[in-house]
Amino acid sequence: MTTGAQALLAALQVEGVEVCFANPGTTELDVVRAFDAVPGMRCVLGLQENVCTGAADGYGRMRGAPAATLLHLGPGFANGIANLHNARRAHTPIVNLIGDHMSWHLPFDAPLTSDIESLARPVSGWVHRVASAGDAAWAGREAVRASLARGGQGATVIFPADFQVGEAGGSDEAAGADTGEEPAPAPDLAACAARLKSARKVLFLLGGGGPASGLGARGQRAAARLCAALGASAYAETFPSRAERGGGLPDFDRLPYFPEPARAVLDEADVVVLAGALPPVTYFGYEGHPSRMVEPGRLLALGAPGEPVADYLEALAGMLDGPGWQDAAPAPLPVQQGRLTPAAISATVARLLPEDAIVSVEGGTCGYPFYAASAASARHTALTNTGGAIGQGLPVALGAAIASPGRRVVALLSDGSTQYTVQTLWSLAHENLPVVVLIAANHQYGILRKELARGEQPGPQAEALTSLDRPRIDWTRLADGYGVPSSRVETAEELAEAFAAACARSGPTLIEMQL
Template sequence: MTERVAGVTGARALVETAAAAGVEVCFANPGTTEMPLVTALDEVSAVRPVLGLFEGVCTGAADGYARIAGKPAMTLLHLGPGFANGIANLHNARRANSPVLNVVGDHSSWHLPYDAPLTSDIVSLATPVSGWVGTIDSAARTSEVTVEALAAAMTPPGCGATLIVPADFQQATVTEPLAAVPPPQAPAPFATGRIERIAKRLRDGSRSVLLLGAETLTARGQRAAQRISEATGAKLYSETFPATAERGGGLPDLDRLPYFPEVAVKALADAETVVLAGAQEPVAYFGYAGVPSLLAEPGSVRILAEPGEDGVAALEELAEALGATNASTRRREPDIQDGLPDGPLTPTSIGRIVSALLPENAVVSVEGGTCGYPFFTASAHAARHTTLTNTGGAIGQGLPAALGAAIAAPERQVIALQSDGSAQYTIQALWTMAREQADVVTLIASNRSYSILRTELNRHGGSPSGPASASLTSLDHPPLNWPALAAGYGVPGQRAETGDELARALRQALTAGGPQLIEMVL
């Protein structure tokens, strides 16, 4: 890089550095303290600004974008409160190990001591959801610190990095050259000694489970896992909420480890060996009295590859070590011999219809239990697709992630299979879908309740019929009118009550292109 003679603003140095590191999109909801950064986006056309009407849309879209593009996404947020609105989806992004660069404006450094109304402790807010947090403390160091943030975000397995930029340093002129952007890092090599030790246990006929994390849920990773399974009898599971997973199109019919801990414990109870390939040791989603937090017998767990290591290569080497070089190639066709189910919609019929009509190479963003599990059951034999799930449990992730996926891969059809309650947290995503004409068909599972909470009330010995319990788990007074909400945001909407209506509406929505919404009345 050559020395700048005339100089640029610190804000421009930041955006140019991000562009040099491969950042192509900035999901933004800026305010006054980010205006120099907005002006920099005017000048640096390599970074495309995408406006969200709420910050949770921006952070969830950045997560979805990063998962599908395999590239870092940038967000632009307004001081502590604006950042705070993005935390829930940054929590999910953290669990997904998504590389996200959050750029947060702050008051001019000399104005901070006066505790103006918007002054807030951004570091305290950012730390729980960021692998790296830093503040620009001089305009001259802007590019250098931006590189630090991006390097942290992109180091496998990836993380969120939050960069706080006081307004005066955004505006100041810098003449320093851009800092050098380090090349993308390959996944860390795994410890090869593990291969032989694990191969030995599997060869010895130990009853075993192979638990695959997101990074191994590529086609190659799953095929290697399938060979291992066929050679050794190891049972395959995907982690319960993978960041991404390839599915269908002849890939193995891979169950997710069940959500409720009693069932998950049972699924793993038989296993003398639980091999983790890119997955964390499985723990109960919530703690329930009398149910263990660790789902696998502690002595049974063996790590093949940690998240951030090259789990696919590890699986392939393990397969090789086991002599498992050929897998069966049987491919089951979608189970629609008897036609698509008609009659009043049920989660099962929805799963079958959506699976049957899924276009080749679709991305399916799944949020919510009502239709999520039946869809996974039905879709193992659908056309090849990629699923995104809610990795961290902060709801309001499905629509923004679908939006981000559509921005990352405009050539792919995106489906958001979404529970009604969860959709409300970031409903403003529909507007950005309309503005960007994103190819997202949003399917709302409209059961007008927080259904999972009714189940949990029963589990806790309460009752969903108590006055507060009924009121706090019901969404039916008044019912949400989803086609009206969609119209409010510029998205064409329909309502389907039967299987035939859903199939017709979905075919039409897929043909029409652009954002579409279908309320599936349950």
């Protein structure tokens, strides 16, 4: 016989799901058993659920197709919500499988019972509770399709334990409904071209994503041609899910984070083209700054996230006679010396970055300077924290490495944010993945110190609540504890040597960078 769990896994595989990031419990054991009965799914164990969901985010960004997660009831799922929030902002397709109690056990409010739907909805575009073992195959298939809808989203299947083990049969009881969707219509490119031609100053805001996005290589080259044709400028959105970078691609910086410098850039333009980016709003609300940084009349929509924006940009470049663009080898970056600073770290990593690397960037310390410096790097892919829930950079690196065999992955992180999902180190060692983990250790929540500095002088409690200094966390010991080789560096020369050596290793390495 075929169990519900086997039928669901088979459906996922038919729809192209190849990997499951899992932290199962008792109510998922029949799915676990089904991994053996329906072979072909690669299972990656995470020791905490945000490891699994963040990895699924990194995987989905690189593949444009969903990984599955397998999580334990409401509390286990809750542990993965933060990184599902980030994935939602990245428009990443993910299929979440959550086991639940036997359907007949639910009314008795056993200790692990909770309102899973209420927890799932804020991070799921689609939520389905499996209603029978015969419903499982349909649920698996539709979950994959739903995850790919609306430019990519979370699709969550709640799977009661009795329907995992029950007889699935051959039929699809709930078949019929279909979450597939028509592609969005292309924008009126002639009208767009006309508006751009008549504009005084155009700014392109390029949204991240896969090869057809505004921040794929094609999209950026077309944007460069348009900039040349129009005397326009272009920026990446502040936190792109994925951007191609370096190797002579055009050097477009990210829109600044704080409202003052962002507005300085945006206010110059009378037309802001949203090339797969959302209308820019301030990250937080700041007194005296409108949330909406560009009034609607100045916006020109050229496709939402997930739409083939590169095609539209290329077509516009042709219509507006944009000159050709040739990637030119970037000027070599200067060798850094002496004490580590965010600038020195960024320049060193950018200079030594291997060709075709994937860089997961998180944290205020090195995020911006690295993105600026890495225009002169070898060609690589950058992934950033899209939703602001910190503890995302390391799991995303894990998932990107699983998604992209043969590519070197670099996680450029900060000490405060990486603590949230430090357990990821074990999965990197367990899977022996080629990930170089760089921890900028300034022993504080630096971004909060910056935000506090915008107001009056902080007092001792405010200092204490933003300090990680007593005791200082020893990242090399943590890495050792999880089986990841590690070192600590204090100068740019030491970093260069350690980073180059780490990039030559087949497995993971952690380098603590003392600031």
